[in-house]
Amino acid sequence: MGISQGVPAEGPGARAFDAVIVGGGIIGLSVAWRASLRGLDVAVADPAPGSGASHAAAGMLAPVSEVSYTEEPLLRLGLASLARWPAFAAELEEAAGRDVDLRGEGTLDVAFGADDMAALGELAAFMDKLGLPVERLTGREARRLEPMLAPSVRGGLLAGGDSWVDPRRVTAALLAALAARGVPLLRERVTGLDVTGGEVRGVRLAPPSSSAGPGSGLRRTPAGLTGGTGDPWAAAETALGGPHGDAGGLPAGPGTAERVVRARRVVVALGAWAGVLAGVPPELVPPVRPVKGQIMRLRSAEPLLGRCVRGSVHGSSVYLVPRRDGELVVGATQEELGFDDRVTAGAVWELLRDARELVPGVTELEVADVVAGLRPGTPDNLPLIGPTALPGLHLATGHHRGGVLLAPLTAELVAGTLAGDGPEIPPACSPTRFEDIA
Amino acid sequence: MGISQGVPAEGPGARAFDAVIVGGGIIGLSVAWRASLRGLDVAVADPAPGSGASHAAAGMLAPVSEVSYTEEPLLRLGLASLARWPAFAAELEEAAGRDVDLRGEGTLDVAFGADDMAALGELAAFMDKLGLPVERLTGREARRLEPMLAPSVRGGLLAGGDSWVDPRRVTAALLAALAARGVPLLRERVTGLDVTGGEVRGVRLAPPSSSAGPGSGLRRTPAGLTGGTGDPWAAAETALGGPHGDAGGLPAGPGTAERVVRARRVVVALGAWAGVLAGVPPELVPPVRPVKGQIMRLRSAEPLLGRCVRGSVHGSSVYLVPRRDGELVVGATQEELGFDDRVTAGAVWELLRDARELVPGVTELEVADVVAGLRPGTPDNLPLIGPTALPGLHLATGHHRGGVLLAPLTAELVAGTLAGDGPEIPPACSPTRFEDIA
Numbered sequence: 081m082g083i084s085q086g087v088p089a090e091g092p093g094a095r096a097f098d099a100v101i102v103g104g105g106i107i108g109l110s111v112a113w114r115a116s117l118r119g120l121d122v123a124v125a126d127p128a129p130g131s132g133a134s135h136a137a138a139g140m141l142a143p144v145s146e147v148s149y150t151e152e153p154l155l156r157l158g159l160a161s162l163a164r165w166p167a168f169a170a171e172l173e174e175a176a177g178r179d180v181d182l183r184g185e186g187t188l189d190v191a192f193g194a195d196d197m198a199a200l201g202e203l204a205a206f207m208d209k210l211g212l213p214v215e216r217l218t219g220r221e222a223r224r225l226e227p228m229l230a231p232s233v234r235g236g237l238l239a240g241g242d243s244w245v246d247p248r249r250v251t252a253a254l255l256a257a258l259a260a261r262g263v264p265l266l267r268e269r270v271t272g273l274d275v276t277g278g279e280v281r282g283v284r285l286a287p288p289s290s291s292a293g294p295g296s297g298l299r300r301t302p303a304g305l306t307g308g309t310g311d312p313w314a315a316a317e318t319a320l321g322g323p324h325g326d327a328g329g330l331p332a333g334p335g336t337a338e339r340v341v342r343a344r345r346v347v348v349a350l351g352a353w354a355g356v357l358a359g360v361p362p363e364l365v366p367p368v369r370p371v372k373g374q375i376m377r378l379r380s381a382e383p384l385l386g387r388c389v390r391g392s393v394h395g396s397s398v399y400l401v402p403r404r405d406g407e408l409v410v411g412a413t414q415e416e417l418g419f420d421d422r423v424t425a426g427a428v429w430e431l432l433r434d435a436r437e438l439v440p441g442v443t444e445l446e447v448a449d450v451v452a453g454l455r456p457g458t459p460d461n462l463p464l465i466g467p468t469a470l471p472g473l474h475l476a477t478g479h480h481r482g483g484v485l486l487a488p489l490t491a492e493l494v495a496g497t498l499a500g501d502g503p504e505i506p507p508a509c510s511p512t513r514f515e516d517i518a
Numbered sequence: 519m520g521i522s523q524g525v526p527a528e529g530p531g532a533r534a535f536d537a538v539i540v541g542g543g544i545i546g547l548s549v550a551w552r553a554s555l556r557g558l559d560v561a562v563a564d565p566a567p568g569s570g571a572s573h574a575a576a577g578m579l580a581p582v583s584e585v586s587y588t589e590e591p592l593l594r595l596g597l598a599s600l601a602r603w604p605a606f607a608a609e610l611e612e613a614a615g616r617d618v619d620l621r622g623e624g625t626l627d628v629a630f631g632a633d634d635m636a637a638l639g640e641l642a643a644f645m646d647k648l649g650l651p652v653e654r655l656t657g658r659e660a661r662r663l664e665p666m667l668a669p670s671v672r673g674g675l676l677a678g679g680d681s682w683v684d685p686r687r688v689t690a691a692l693l694a695a696l697a698a699r700g701v702p703l704l705r706e707r708v709t710g711l712d713v714t715g716g717e718v719r720g721v722r723l724a725p726p727s728s729s730a731g732p733g734s735g736l737r738r739t740p741a742g743l744t745g746g747t748g749d750p751w752a753a754a755e756t757a758l759g760g761p762h763g764d765a766g767g768l769p770a771g772p773g774t775a776e777r778v779v780r781a782r783r784v785v786v787a788l789g790a791w792a793g794v795l796a797g798v799p800p801e802l803v804p805p806v807r808p809v810k811g812q813i814m815r816l817r818s819a820e821p822l823l824g825r826c827v828r829g830s831v832h833g834s835s836v837y838l839v840p841r842r843d844g845e846l847v848v849g850a851t852q853e854e855l856g857f858d859d860r861v862t863a864g865a866v867w868e869l870l871r872d873a874r875e876l877v878p879g880v881t882e883l884e885v886a887d888v889v890a891g892l893r894p895g896t897p898d899n900l901p902l903i904g905p906t907a908l909p910g911l912h913l914a915t916g917h918h919r920g921g922v923l924l925a926p927l928t929a930e931l932v933a934g935t936l937a938g939d940g941p942e943i944p945p946a947c948s949p950t951r952f953e954d955i956a
Binding site: 376378422423424425426428429432433435436442443444445446447450 | 814816860861862863864866867870871873874880881882883884885888
């Protein structure tokens with residue numbers, strides 16, 4: 081598998097982790113948790129875990145209603161990961177002692193005009209062909225399921241198997257589960273890989289003084305209306321205890337506080353920032369790009385909806401994800417603007433314009449927050465999971481809009497690979513597919 | 519003037535202020551500053567100064583463009599106060615060493631359709647009759663002044679004398695000016711008036727432990743997307759120094775930490791909360807009601823506009839107030855919902871919908887914050903300024919949409935009355951007009 085096993089720890093007293101996971105979003109934390117459960121000695125490095133795309137994500141686990149005709153490999157990955165979510169969530173909730181609000185009432189895709197109805201009909205036929213359970217509904221039937229739907233809804237398609245989860249609760253639970261297992265969380269910025277003798281030996285960490293401030297990490301905290309904190313997990317992390325700097329750090333050299341943490345394997349789970357990590361050989365730099373998504377959280381005393389509702393309004397797709405506590409997530413834009421994570425007036429306006437076409441009552445709800453996140457897009461919309469051609473370098477990124485959905489499967493694949501007995505990485509998401517091209 | 523002068527301080531060592539101003543919004547702080555400049559020994563009581571309607575206000579000083587045909591008394595008050603603003607701002611900036619961003623490029627009121635044009639024409643004729651300088655503009659002339667205006671703008675009316683200011687900078691400057699003069703700021707919630715022998719003797723303050731937390735004060739901090747702090751003036755207040763609890767406090771009695779601060783006069787400047795202060799005789803309770811306003815702050819690198827722009831869109835009025843630093847304020851809703859200060863999806867959507875009709879480019883701007891404030895409305899839309907029938911009780915509230923505009927005039931009137939040599943309170947805004955009715 082091209083993995084460098086058994087590299088001894090260098091230097092007296094230096095600890096070498098089995099793996100350091102770079103990036104504490106839902107993917108990195110899931111990988112670390114599953115790897116730790118497999119008995120591996122791992123650490124997570126992130127100056128602000130849970131503050132990137134995972135903080136912005138709505139949490140739809142909707143491979144069926146989000147299917148695209150040309151992307152059956154992605155659908156298969158999604159269905160495989162969706163099947164793992166109930167057990168993953170149950171085990172996580174047990175380990176963390178926290179709820180992640182996993183729900184399975186399905187997604188209702190609604191149509192307004194004749195064109196929408198025709199599109200839903202084609203989608204239903206495609207689902208039938210794939211053997212996926214969907215249900216065609218009239219406008220009246222759709223409103224019977226969801227009374228708050230606009231009177232102009234003419235029909236719908238119910239993907240009963242689709243589910244959703246609260247990603248903020250998931251990352252909080254993962255941090256608690258990691259803390260409970262004693263997995264170190266290095267709240268520092270990784271400045272690069274340490275590669276010696278043609279294999280990965282660890283990661284370089286920025287001096288703590290420069291890793292604490294906003295904007296100093298590889299990832300920025302969500303911009304704009306985040307309710308005042310870009311670091312929602314401070315409480316959970318405190319539970320990890322102890323100075324993480326003691327976990328295997330060696331000074332990188334005199335005159336600088338940069339240090340190296342030794343690891344036999346490094347898993348890059350940096351999402352949209354996976355392509356900017358120093359020390360990765362140019363031909364192996366993962367082809368991820370940031371795809372900006374802006375998303376609003378509204379709030380009501382009682383939930384407005386019983387399931388996820390989505391639809392196409394003015395040619396743009398909008399979805400509404402309800403939580404048990406009355407939160408209603410409205411998402412999301414898709415913008416190709418580089419590492420711009422500003423919350424913009426235009427996006428807020430469009431989200432609200434479209435949401436009120438589906439469910440007019442949203443205008444009465446309180447605005448809780450608006451955030452922008454950067455999804456890691458890839459050329460073929462499939463993730464990059466598993467070992468690369470550089471011994472010791474593994475990827476878990478490129479999940480684009482599917483990071484929450486694909487977390488259990490990704491964690492299982494990467495943890496299995498690290499443990500040396502996992503399932504084979506599906507070729508469709510192996511990083512080597514781009515290495516071969518390059 | 520019905521003022522109780524010369525009441526001796528009660529109890530050994532107790533200090534009696536000449537006046538305690540209850541409420542640290544732009545009105546209360548302005549009154550305190552002018553009264554202190556008049557040589558009076560005053561204090562301000564507010565658990566979170568500058569966090570109420572002043573924090574939400576856009577800061578338009580626009581008596582001309584905001585004129586209503588039936589409200590000439592309000593127009594006269596507004597013009598009188600506008601005339602005072604340049605000297606007030608200059609003196610405040612000098613005293614505080616801070617800028618308040620006072621600008622005087624005028625308000626451009628734009629029209630889209632024939633009805634709008636006719637309404638602007640009538641307004642212009644009314645202005646002409648009053649001798650107020652306004653200028654009629656064609657659509658082309660309006661766009662020459664403001665190139666970012668929508669192409670559909672058909673004409674406009676320029677009120678060249680209208681001005682605006684940044685209310686948040688004004689309250690910050692007032693706090694700094696008060697600190698420089700050594701005026702105590704009691705960061706405590708006033709629970710009621712202390713009335714003995716038919717005259718005001720001071721105010722009762724809640725125990726400090728219960729005055730620090732959010733929601734414990736008479737006023738709530740702005741809800742929703744306020745960027746994380748409801749207490750923007752902590753830095754300025756720290757400069758006031760010393761434990762404010764030493765400033766004349768006496769325990770109210772055994773078994774409670776409530777205390778009384780002695781004062782010969784109390785000025786109620788609580789804005790929308792002026793009617794809920796305990797200890798005011800029922801017949802003198804000021805008839806103010808909360809009128810909710812929701813307002814957005816957008817941000818760009820360069821200012822989009824050179825002056826205030828307003829217009830009527832879909833029957834609702836919207837205005838855009840530019841700041842030199844690129845901030846663009848979009849306001850505001852007017853809602854009669856009691857003390858509800860939630861930021862709602864519908865208001866955000868309507869503000870953005872209307873703003874982009876006037877200036878399409880607003881959609882590119884970053885959203886800095888959205889807040890809701892509660893204006894103190896009165897039955898006749900005129901403020902309540904000056905002494906009441908209860909000796910020692912003065913009001914400075916009921917300014918509705920004009921608190922920022924009317925601050926200099928209000929401060930002059932109240933400080934003059936407290937000093938005993940001020941100009942007469944205009945009958946139109948004297949509290950006695952409602953006492954007579956009651």
